[in-house]
Amino acid sequence: MSIGNIAEQLELNYVGLGIRKISQLIRFGDFTDDGSDAIGDVIMNTTIPAGSFILGCKATVKTGFTGDTTATMKVGTSKDAGDISGNTTINVLAAARNLVRASFISSDAGLIAVSSTQTVYVGVTGGADFGSISAGLMLVEVYYFSTNVELTSDHPTEVSLNNAS
Numbered sequence: 001m002s003i004g005n006i007a008e009q010l011e012l013n014y015v016g017l018g019i020r021k022i023s024q025l026i027r028f029g030d031f032t033d034d035g036s037d038a039i040g041d042v043i044m045n046t047t048i049p050a051g052s053f054i055l056g057c058k059a060t061v062k063t064g065f066t067g068d069t070t071a072t073m074k075v076g077t078s079k080d081a082g083d084i085s086g087n088t089t090i091n092v093l094a095a096a097r098n099l100v101r102a103s104f105i106s107s108d109a110g111l112i113a114v115s116s117t118q119t120v121y122v123g124v125t126g127g128a129d130f131g132s133i134s135a136g137l138m139l140v141e142v143y144y145f146s147t148n149v150e151l152t153s154d155h156p157t158e159v160s161l162n163n164a165s
Contacts, residue, residue, distance in 0.1 A: 019055070019144070019145060020052075020143070020144055020145075020146050021141050021142060021144070022047070022048060022120065022142050022144075023046075023142075024042075024045055024046070024140055025137070025138075025164055026042055026122060026138055026139075028134070028135050028136035028137070031130065033129075033130045033131055035131075037080075037130075038125050038127075038128065038129045038130055039123045039124065039125045039130055040124045040130035041079060041080075041121060041122070041123050042121070042122045043119055043120070044119070044120040044121075044122060044140070044142070046120075047117045047118055047120070048114050048118040048120065048142065049114070049118075049146060049148060050114055050115060050117055050118075050148075051114065051147045052114040052144045052146045052148075053111040053113055053114065053145045053147075054103050054111065054114060054118070054143075054144045055102065055103060055143040056084065056100065056102040056103045056142075056143055057075045057084050057100070057141060058099065058100045058101075058140075058141045058143070059073060059090055059092060059096075059099040059138050059140050059141075060096075060097050060098070060138060060141075061092050061094065061095050061097075061099065061136075061137070061138040062095060062138060062164060063095065063135055063136055063137040063138075064092065064093050064135070065092045065093060065126075065133050065135065065136030066094075066133065066135050066136070067132050067133045067134030068126035068127045068128055068132035069127035069128070070091075070093060070125075070127035071091070071092050071124055071125070071126055072090060072092065072124070073085070073089060073090045073125075073138075073140075074089055074090075074122075074123045074125075075090075075101075075120065075121070075122050075123075075140065075142065076120075076121050076123075077118055077120070079121050080123055081121065083104060083105050083112060084101075084103050084120065084142060086102050086103065086104040087104045088101060089125070092124060092136065114144070122140055124136070137164060
């Protein structure tokens with residue numbers, strides 16, 4: 001097996017085990033603010049398939065979520081949860097790269113087991129209220145191990161932020 005086709009060989013093995021990701025470019029206007037708390041919410045467009053283990057997430061903030069004194073993000077398996085982002089918040093107030101967090105569900109287990117198709121929730125919290133935030137653009141990526149052979153996926157593995165606005 002050459003280094004040039006290692007990813008292909010991992011996909012073709014009988015287990016089908018490989019690291020995959022879902023990703024979405026999220027703009028300030030994509031968030032829903034229900035007014036009941038300081039959090040704006042987005043449900044990612046792509047789900048994580050059953051039979052997976054969620055590793056964690058990464059954010060690349062091209063335009064900071066400005067307009068309030070703070071802006072922090074959680075990524076989770078349910079609304080207002082932060083289990084995919086390590087039960088911690090990620091500062092998204094200013095442009096930044098490689099904002100990485102490992103999944104965390106308890107002190108003895110770091111991977112999140114996915115027994116049925118999993119929706120991913122992203123929440124951004126403003127210092128006073130999400131309604132105070134007036135701008136923002138980021139790429140959110142969620143990484144997972146899949147135990148299924150998924151050779152039909154035609155999603156690109158990279159998303160360019162160069163021309164995003």
